[in-house]
Structure formats: C-alpha cells, structure tokens
Amino acid sequence: MAKLLANRRGAPGISWRPQGTEELCEFVNSTNLHRRGPQVRFAIARTADDTIVGSVGFHSISMTHRSAEVAYDLHPDEWGRGLATAACRSVVGWAMTQGLTRIQATVLSGNQPSLRVLERSGFEFEGHLRKYRWVEGIAHDALMYSYVQT
Numbered sequence: 751m752a753k754l755l756a757n758r759r760g761a762p763g764i765s766w767r768p769q770g771t772e773e774l775c776e777f778v779n780s781t782n783l784h785r786r787g788p789q790v791r792f793a794i795a796r797t798a799d800d801t802i803v804g805s806v807g808f809h810s811i812s813m814t815h816r817s818a819e820v821a822y823d824l825h826p827d828e829w830g831r832g833l834a835t836a837a838c839r840s841v842v843g844w845a846m847t848q849g850l851t852r853i854q855a856t857v858l859s860g861n862q863p864s865l866r867v868l869e870r871s872g873f874e875f876e877g878h879l880r881k882y883r884w885v886e887g888i889a890h891d892a893l894m895y896s897y898v899q900t
C-alpha cells in the first residue's frame with residue numbers, strides 16, 4: 751500500500767492524490783465494503799507473493815444513467831507488461847454484466863500509456879475537455895474516452 755502511494759506522489763498524469771496511507775486505506779476499505787456507492791476500487795495483486803501492485807475500479811457510478819468512470823494505476827515496476835490493459839478489460843466486462851451501458855474515462859492530456867490502455871480496451875476518443883482537472887494548483891486539459899454497450 752505504501753509503495754502504491756509513493757508511486758502516486760508527484761506522478762504526472764494522475765489527478766487523485768491521497769495524502770497518506772491512512773487516507774488510501776480508508777478509501778480502499780470503504781469503497782470495497784459499500785459496492786452500491788458511487789465508487790468501487792479493486793486491488794490488483796501478484797498471486798505469487800500476495801502483494802498489491804496496483805488498483806482498478808470505478809467512480810462517478812450512476813445507476814440512473816447506467817454509467818461510470820474507470821480509473822487504474824500500477825506500481826512502476828509492473829509497467830509495460832499489459833497488466834493495466836488486462837485489468838481495464840476485465841472490470842469493464844464485469845461492469846457491463848452489472849447493467850451499465852457507458853463507461854467513460856478522462857485522461858490528463860499527455861498521459862500516453864493511459865490512452866493506449868483505453869484504446870487497447872476498446873474505448874473511443876470523444877473529445878478534448880479544456881481545464882477539466884485541477885491538480886496541484888494547475889488546471890489541466892483532459893481527453894474524454896468512452897466504451898459503450900452496442
């Protein structure tokens with residue numbers, strides 16, 4: 751958990767930055783205990799030594815509109831092996847079985863690895879959102895992607 755947090759500190763391309771392990775633990779525990787709430791986050795774990803190497807899940811879940819926003823992150827030691835793409839595909843497939851019809855993703859402009867995860871998971875580019883995310887005192891543009899059930 752601490753390694754995952756350290757990965758988030760100062761990392762470009764991500765807008766959610768928990769300030770300490772306590773905040774991170776509270777988030778992971780609460781979202782996993784209340785799956786009907788507006789967000790759910792799953793751990794991505796290495797089975798060989800039962801170590802958490804990342805997380806994936808949804809926020810802004812709306813059962814009224816049958817939509818949610820996907821988010822994911824991995825420890826840098828695990829990058830480039832296709833794990834995020836596999837995790838994204840897996841949770842999007844699961845979400846479709848739960849009755850959602852639209853999964854969206856907003857990626858900070860310039861986060862090329864994340865764009866590739868989405869493209870490889872079947873998401874399509876919808877548009878450029880100007881000054882959409884406020885991160886560390888700067889308003890960042892974001893790119894909107896979506897996956898819809900056809």
Ligand SMILES: CC(C)(COP(=O)(O)OP(=O)(O)OC[C@H]1O[C@@H](n2cnc3c(N)ncnc32)[C@H](O)[C@@H]1OP(=O)(O)O)[C@@H](O)C(=O)NCCC(=O)NCCS
Pocket residue numbers: 761762763764821822823824825828829830831832833834835836856857858861862863864866867870
């Ligand atoms: C985005 C992230 C989850 C991708 O994880 P990953 O498991 O490495 O992704 P994949 O292995 O499935 O590969 C996705 C693409 O990223 C590319 N990539 C992976 N690591 C990279 C790196 N360090 N630099 C540039 N490209 C990289 C891969 O080559 C692949 O692109 P390709 O299809 O053109 O070959 C990971 O980089 C990460 O945790 N980043 C910090 C958190 C973050 O940005 N989360 C998303 C917020 S929207």
